Amino acid sequence: MTVKKNTRSLESGIETDFRDKMSYGSYLALDELLSAQHPVSVPEHHDEMLFIIQHQTSELWLKLVLHELRTVRLSLQQDDLRMAMKCIARIKHIQRSLTEQWSVLATLTPTEYAQFRGDLGASSGFQSYQYRAVEFLLGNKNAGMIKVFRGDPEAQELLSSVLAETSIYDEFIRLLARRGFPVPAELLDRDVTKAHVFSQDLVEIYRIVYENTEDYWDLYEACEELVDLEDNFQLWRFRHMKTVLRTIGMKTGTGGSSGVGFLQRALELTFFPELFAVRTEIGQPQVDPK
Numbered sequence: 494m495t496v497k498k499n500t501r502s503l504e505s506g507i508e509t510d511f512r513d514k515m516s517y518g519s520y521l522a523l524d525e526l527l528s529a530q531h532p533v534s535v536p537e538h539h540d541e542m543l544f545i546i547q548h549q550t551s552e553l554w555l556k557l558v559l560h561e562l563r564t565v566r567l568s569l570q571q572d573d574l575r576m577a578m579k580c581i582a583r584i585k586h587i588q589r590s591l592t593e594q595w596s597v598l599a600t601l602t603p604t605e606y607a608q609f610r611g612d613l614g615a616s617s618g619f620q621s622y623q624y625r626a627v628e629f630l631l632g633n634k635n636a637g638m639i640k641v642f643r644g645d646p647e648a649q650e651l652l653s654s655v656l657a658e659t660s661i662y663d664e665f666i667r668l669l670a671r672r673g674f675p676v677p678a679e680l681l682d683r684d685v686t687k688a689h690v691f692s693q694d695l696v697e698i699y700r701i702v703y704e705n706t707e708d709y710w711d712l713y714e715a716c717e718e719l720v721d722l723e724d725n726f727q728l729w730r731f732r733h734m735k736t737v738l739r740t741i742g743m744k745t746g747t748g749g750s751s752g753v754g755f756l757q758r759a760l761e762l763t764f765f766p767e768l769f770a771v772r773t774e775i776g777q778p779q780v781d782p783k
């Protein structure tokens with residue numbers, strides 16, 4: 494019967510009256526969410542909706558990444574590596590989704606974008622406070638980045654507090670110290686408002702972990718998860734830079750930067766440098782620093 498009509502009938506139990514009950518739309522605040530797309534081009538350019546939704550979905554996912562990263566940090570503080578790894582696994586899936594999403598925006602041709610780019614004024618992803626908060630939480634602190642939020646006290650407050658708090662890398666390093674590894678004091682009581690800088694002592698600690706995996710399996714696994722996080726973050730940056738190149742070429746950015754060159758330099762930033770450096774040393778004889 495159903496096949497013939499190609500129609501599915503409503504079952505008698507299906508809820509239809511939501512006057513006194515929570516519904517899908519009310520729970521998810523869909524009225525608000527779906528009325529938050531405001532193209533500025535006049536007449537409205539067909540592709541501006543794509544541009545807005547691509548950014549809004551990215552910001553929603555970044556909100557979840559921040560939420561998960563905060564729990565990663567707390568779990569590390571509590572020596573709960575299993576919970577930290579569970580959250581990192583979720584973050585990694587979100588990162589893949591965010592990176593894959595560039596292919597949707599890549600359908601925007603340079604001709605189409607040029608038709609409404611002028612309407613975007615000085616606005617730019619450079620002003621994404623959630624993106625900056627993620628960078629800070631991962632350990633790439635840069636107080637100067639807060640300057641662009643001069644006119645947005647709430648964003649400034651969020652970023653100033655994340656800047657003053659420990660990053661997930663600070664917490665991982667502290668956990669290593671609690672596990673008995675010889676973490677130098679200057680790493681444990683460093684100024685957490687500054688970016689983490691490379692430490693050869695940490696490389697030596699990772700070398701012990703990576704060369705004795707049976708003894709340190711949970712730490713070994715955690716190290717590899719952090720490497721995945723950084724790797725995924727860099728893949729997003731790379732796709733952004735390549736999408737920008739194909740869309741605006743070598744034009745300067747609306748946010749005032751040189752454009753592609755500026756984004757390329759972001760690829761040189763690193764969150765967990767020692768976890769990459771240790772790879773050069775694994776299986777090599779130890780060099781006496783004296």
Ligand code: HEM
Binds near residue numbers: 606736751752
């Ligand atoms: C056609 C699409 C896009 C173009 C042409 C573009 C272009 C640019 C450029 C030129 C910059 C450098 C800052 C400036 O001077 O404006 C920038 C930064 C940035 N954009 Fe985009 N972008 C695009 C899409 C996106 C999307 C979808 C996101 C997702 C949220 C995004 C997030 C960012 C972020 C976070 C930065 C700061 C990066 C950093 O500090 O290294 N962009 N973008």
Ligand SMILES: N[C@@H](CC(=O)c1ccccc1NC=O)C(=O)O
Binds near residue numbers: 610616617618
């Ligand atoms: N910076 C971009 C403009 C841009 O992409 C953008 C503009 C407003 C809101 C978000 C944006 N996305 C990323 O930078 C450009 O120079 O064309």
